[in-house]
Amino acid sequence: MNYLSTRGHPDRKRFCEILLEGLAPDGGLYLPEQYPQVDTATLAKWRKLSYAELAFEILSLYIDDIPPADLKAICAKTYTAEVFGTDEIVPLRELEDGVYLEALSNGPTLAFKDMAMQLLGNLFEYELARRGAELNILGATSGDTGSAAEYAMRGKKGVRVFMTSPDGRMSPFQQAQMFSLQDANIHNIAITGVFDDCQDIVKAVSNDLAFKRKYRIGTVNSINWARLLAQVVYYFAGYFQATAANDKPVSFTVPSGNFGNVCAGHVARMMGLPIHTLVVATNENDVLDEFFRTGVYRVRGAVDTHETSSPSMDISKASNFERFVFDLVGRDTAKLRKLFVDDLGLNGSFDLSADPVFAQAAARFGFRSGRSTHADRLATIRDTDKRFATLVDPHTADGLKAAREQLSPGVPMVVLETALPIKFAATLVEALGEEPARPKKFEGIEALPKRVVKLPADAEAVKAYIAEHCD
Numbered sequence: 001m002n003y004l005s006t007r008g009h010p011d012r013k014r015f016c017e018i019l020l021e022g023l024a025p026d027g028g029l030y031l032p033e034q035y036p037q038v039d040t041a042t043l044a045k046w047r048k049l050s051y052a053e054l055a056f057e058i059l060s061l062y063i064d065d066i067p068p069a070d071l072k073a074i075c076a077k078t079y080t081a082e083v084f085g086t087d088e089i090v091p092l093r094e095l096e097d098g099v100y101l102e103a104l105s106n107g108p109t110l111a112f113k114d115m116a117m118q119l120l121g122n123l124f125e126y127e128l129a130r131r132g133a134e135l136n137i138l139g140a141t142s143g144d145t146g147s148a149a150e151y152a153m154r155g156k157k158g159v160r161v162f163m164t165s166p167d168g169r170m171s172p173f174q175q176a177q178m179f180s181l182q183d184a185n186i187h188n189i190a191i192t193g194v195f196d197d198c199q200d201i202v203k204a205v206s207n208d209l210a211f212k213r214k215y216r217i218g219t220v221n222s223i224n225w226a227r228l229l230a231q232v233v234y235y236f237a238g239y240f241q242a243t244a245a246n247d248k249p250v251s252f253t254v255p256s257g258n259f260g261n262v263c264a265g266h267v268a269r270m271m272g273l274p275i276h277t278l279v280v281a282t283n284e285n286d287v288l289d290e291f292f293r294t295g296v297y298r299v300r301g302a303v304d305t306h307e308t309s310s311p312s313m314d315i316s317k318a319s320n321f322e323r324f325v326f327d328l329v330g331r332d333t334a335k336l337r338k339l340f341v342d343d344l345g346l347n348g349s350f351d352l353s354a355d356p357v358f359a360q361a362a363a364r365f366g367f368r369s370g371r372s373t374h375a376d377r378l379a380t381i382r383d384t385d386k387r388f389a390t391l392v393d394p395h396t397a398d399g400l401k402a403a404r405e406q407l408s409p410g411v412p413m414v415v416l417e418t419a420l421p422i423k424f425a426a427t428l429v430e431a432l433g434e435e436p437a438r439p440k441k442f443e444g445i446e447a448l449p450k451r452v453v454k455l456p457a458d459a460e461a462v463k464a465y466i467a468e469h470c471d
């Protein structure tokens, strides 16, 4: 399988080449040259597999530069009941007639990002050992990404993590999760500033090409194709659990920010998984909902980007959206460049409302969308607790609300549970008056010794810290 850039760069690459890379050289995102097709006979075979075996089958359609036995071992080592809590890995439970929750948040950091990041950690370790190379991962986090990356990379040979976060702005639980790690290859850097300052530092360091090369700086952000590919697997696993046979359609609702999670659903659907509808759920930061309703994609400025009670969906633009639009415009790279380079560069927006392809987003690709507010989240959390004795986190609540607006008779609706409520305890307390139960392994983590350095919002200070800690 070869990979191409959405912006038309002539090079074709293989999986392990793009594994350690971020954007393509022309600023585009990598996608496979075509989506492998899966027929009903294959689905029938896959239905009987364990999660790790299913992951191997799907990954091996996209990865031909890792020997199958090695890839199989990597999948088996990643998706275990020990790490993810159950043999099903992503168990489905029915909430009400035809509406299901798919549990993606029982990994080490209690958010769905573990599903992909745990695999990425093992792929990185494997590939770096094979090359005899090292990688220093530099990231910025407001919570979920940083902890998922650190728990996936801790103790891995050849990898160091330098994770910046805004000092004092993550929840006490999130801070404790990250800062209590004592592994020598994990470096927490609390920046005096806000999340945007952290992102600016990462950008500034990455733009210093000499520094980047000398210190082998890489990233693990959600544009990484390997992360997206890992997420394709749980759409199949959710489908198998929601149906008894392979001819019935299922819909999915996905709490969305950077469009990585739901883009994996799009890939699963393009492969032939019978997905009826993909519902993109947003919070008050409704860039994506606006596009799917109107055909206008409008990147928000800092003042129009809201801090909400589903913070992992607080985005000003959706960094994976270009992948879907590439398919929407029929993989026409010139048209894609006009939208994402010319129009976005000039106006901060593009408008497909008058273009016939816009109707295809719903008609051919099955996309719908919904939006919710803080009041909606509280209402959904209360209602779900009262009627089903089930606690959901604020992001999953955004999903449930949008899902209920898009139900079709006879089509199961699977809502992806993207975090556990304990991660966002303050909002649960606001809705219900009490803290959600805490898994045993996280009891008392706020009291553990913390390993974190404070640095000013200055890229030079971060560079100096990195240089000092790479021998």
Ligand SMILES: *Cc1c(COP(=O)(O)O)cnc(C)c1O
Residues within 6 Å of the ligand: 111, 112, 113, 144, 145, 222, 255, 256, 257, 258, 259, 260, 261, 262, 312, 313, 395, 418, 419
């Ligand atoms: C990251 C995250 C999201 C958004 O996922 P995308 O892939 O960026 O769309 C939603 N919910 C939670 C809890 C997250 O951590």
